[in-house]
Amino acid sequence: MPTHVPDQPVRRPVHDSPDPLESDPLESDPLERERAHLAASRTALRAMRQDVESLDIRDVTANWVNAEVLQHQIEARIEALADLADTPLFFGRLDRTEGARxxxxxxxxxxxxxDPMVIDWRAPVSQPFYRASKRDPQGVELRRRFGYTGGELTAYEDERLTDPEEAERVSELLRREIERPRVGPMRDIVATIQPEQDEIVRAGIDGTVCVQGAPGTGKTAVGLHRVAYLLYAHRERLARTGTLVIGPNRSFLRYIEQVLPALGELAVEQTTVEDLVTDATGVTVRGTDDPEAARIKGDARMAEVLRRAVRSGVTMPTEPCVVVRGSRRWRIPAYELEEIVRELLDRGIRYGAAREALPQRIAHAVLVRMEQAGEAPDDRVQDAVARNAAVKAQVKAVWPDVDPAKLVLRLLSDADFLAECSEGVLTDEERKAILWTKPPRGVRSAKWSAADAVLIDEAADLVRRTPSLGHVVLDEAQDLSPMQYRAVGRRCTTGSATVLGDLAQGTTPWATASWAEALTHLGKPDATVEELTRGFRVPREIISYASRLLPHIAPGLSEATSIREAAGSLRVREVAADGLDGAVVDACRAALEREGSVGLIAADARVPVLAGALEDAGLPHTVPGPGGEETPGVRLTLVPATLVKGLEYDHVVLDEPAAVVDGEPDERTGLRRLYVALTRAVSGLTVVHAAPLPRALADPGR
Incomplete structure (x- = not known):
């Protein structure tokens, strides 16, 4: 596998330069030929953009509405055709055995x-770039990878798949791309997608895929690239139904927000579960639950409690319904009205749909009597009867309207109502745990928690069906409660989903025990579960060290491996208690001497102390989350352990592992939090501790 990877952009020595009068330098220098193709491709891209910019739509639309829509589409197309100077326009080349390139x-x-100058990585013809091998060349004679420095093509590497003499090995350019310093938001991995990742990325849209991925296996990137692929392969369908990416928190979303735009996809909404349900319900989260209350509210049993609560207002008619039309009176007896109500309840349709159907059913019963009396009423008569004041009064009395927020407020405030709706479902202790000790006066004054908002969302869906999207990506799914899974599942009942997570990284009291259980709550029990265990991001020394915790936090999972070795990437340093803060600052200063981003990860309670120590030492830093501000150009981030999931840094300094474990309600959750923190590093990890390391981590024999 010949590799041409100079440390600096290639400069041919003067005595090697071909005589321009005797030969064309492009014919004798492969790198110059590739640069010429890159320049020509950029010129062609600019021409494509100019063609769109020059479109005149003044006389091609029927009205101003169509003109606005078309103009918006044109502007989106122009933005998608932007030539980003620091983003390579192409990263590979395929030479096929039949001569095509x-x-x-x-x-x-x-x-x-x-004629195509660059093929989209999502096109079928591009698939062999990711999957072809010497065992299965897939018609590829040569695969060439390109290396870039600051947007300039500086290297190439050839792999001849049909040459039996050439040994198969890990691509040097691939390794360099993976190890390239991470400064700023997450970037795409389109140039480094591996065969097992590509299979997931290109899976069909009609099926849901769940990816159990160990740290560093690229599951988040796989999910985002899957969205980009589906939008390419099913653009018209998803343009109608929509796509959505759901992440664990806003810091995570800020980290991944540039991946899809870099791939030309600008219209994919990204949100969190909390924002998803609060936007839908209109409530504001201002309160918090203790772990036990949050666990109960997130339990799938609450769906049955809410179902009972929603239907609790339905009462059986005791009086007949008398409809007056002209000089005639039509009487529907109470027993017949009860039959209609019971039939609607037994059908199990949504509360709101049944309430809308009830007046029509009563009106139909009136029309039957009219026909029996010799009249010939039509649909207009039935609609008029359904709007009759007597029918409306009957519906209001029998099937009252339900406000989801008011219903949940009553459920959590009224002990008798909660007991009635949860009989045989919750225990007395569980009811007491979720019942408000000081009920608020109303919906607006209530200090709703995130779990309460999910309950309101469930109640709203019981009343009115939640619109479904074409595809939803759910990342860090292992931390969702059953009720949160149901909230997400409602958004893709008629679509598909990509579920991403790692059971070993579940750190909530309700963390997922198995993917089979989680997918059932999501409403996708038949989803395909894929496991990624080959890591690319975390060096072998670091993932092996973190894997000491696996038998204690997720004994059923396979241990992750890594294609990367990095001697000296792991340092564990024990210091005296009174020197801990200074040692952490020194470790950060040493990490900053190397290229790339630096993450200082600490237990949440230690963050203010370390922030002060960094300020005293004159080390600029940012803190993610609602209380922190992001400063462009600052490479050091002080990250609370509870917010680090899904993030990555070139160099990580981990402060006091024992404090990370002790900051959680139980040891298992604490060890899972520690596992997350240990696996955020791409190039180097320094562990600084004064307290003894947790026994599970200190034991090398496991």
Whole structure:
């Protein structure tokens, strides 16, 4: 596998330069030929953009509404065709055995004649770039990878898949791309997707895929690239139904927000479960639950409690309904009205739909009597009867309207109502745990918790069906409660989902015990579960050290491996208690001497102390989360352990592992939190501690 990877952009020595009068330098220098193709491709991309910018739509639309829609589409297309100077237009080349040659890149580019100069990585013809091997060349003779420095093409590497003499090995350019310093938001992995990742990325849209991924296996990137692929392969369908990416918190969303735009997809909404349900219900989360109350509110049994609560207002008619039309009176007896109400209840349709159907059913009973009396009423008569004051009064008395927020407020405030709705479902102790000791005066004054908002969302769906999207990506799914899974599942009942997570990283009191259980709550029990265990991000020394915790936190999971070795990437340093803060600052200063981002991870309670120590030492830093501010150009981030999930840094300094464990309600959750913190590093991890390491981590024999 010949590799041409200079440390600096290639400069051919003067005595090696071909005589321009005797030969074309592009014919004798492969790198110059590739640079020429890159320049030509950029020129073609600019021409494509200019063609769109020059479109005149003044006389091609029927009205101003269509003109606005078309103009918006044109502007989106112009933005998608932007040529980003620091983003390689293509990263690979395929030479096929039949003589065809394709450049593989982030988007399609064609010349003035419409001939492709760069093929979109999602196109079927690009698939062998990721999956072809010497065992299965898939018609590829040569696969070429390109290396870039600051947007300039500086290297290439060839792999001849049909040459039996050439040994198969890990690509040097691939390794360099994976190890490239991480400064700023997460970037795409389109140039480094591996075969097992590509299979998941290109899985069909009609099926739900669950990815159990060990740290560093790229599960988040796989999920985002899957969205980009589905939008390419099923754009018209998803344009109608929509796509959504759901992450664990806003810091995580800020970290991943540039991946899809870099792939040319600008219209995918990204949110958290909390924001998803609060936006839908209109409530504001201002309160918090203790762990036990949150666990009970998140339990799937609450769905049955809410179902009973929603239907609790339905009463059986005791009086007949008398409809007056002209000089005639039509009487529907109470027993017949009761039959209609019971039939609607037994059908199990949503509360609101049944309430809307009830007046029509009563009106139909009136029409039957009219026909028996010799009249010939039509649909207009039935609609008029359904709007009759007597029918409306009957519906209001029998099937009252339900406000989801008011219903949940009553459920959590009224002990008798809660007991009635949860009989045989919750215990007395569980009811007491979720009942408000000081009920608020109303919905607006209530200090709703995140779990309460999910309950309101469930109640709202029992009344009115939640609109479904075409595809939903759910990341860090292992931390969701059953009720949160149901909230997400409602958004893709007629669509599909990509579920991403790691059972070993579950750190909530209600963390997922198994994917089979989680997918059932999501409403996708038949989803395919794929496991990624081959890591690319975390060096072997670090993942092996963190894996000492696996038997204690997730004994059924396979231990992750890594394709990367990095001697000296792990340092464990024990210091005196009175020197801990200074040692942590020294470790951060040493990490900053190397290239890339630095994450100082600490137990939440230690963050203010370490922030002060960093300020005293003159080390600028940022703190993610609602209380922190992001400062461009600052490479050091002080991260609370509770917010670090899903993030990654070139160098990590981990402060006092025992404090991370002690900051959780139980040891198992604490060890899982520690496992997350240990696996955030791409190049180096320094563990600084004064207290003894947790026994599970200190034991090398496991």
């Amino acid at each position: 394709y450049y593989i890149g982030r988007r399609h580019v064609h010349d003035a004649d419409g």
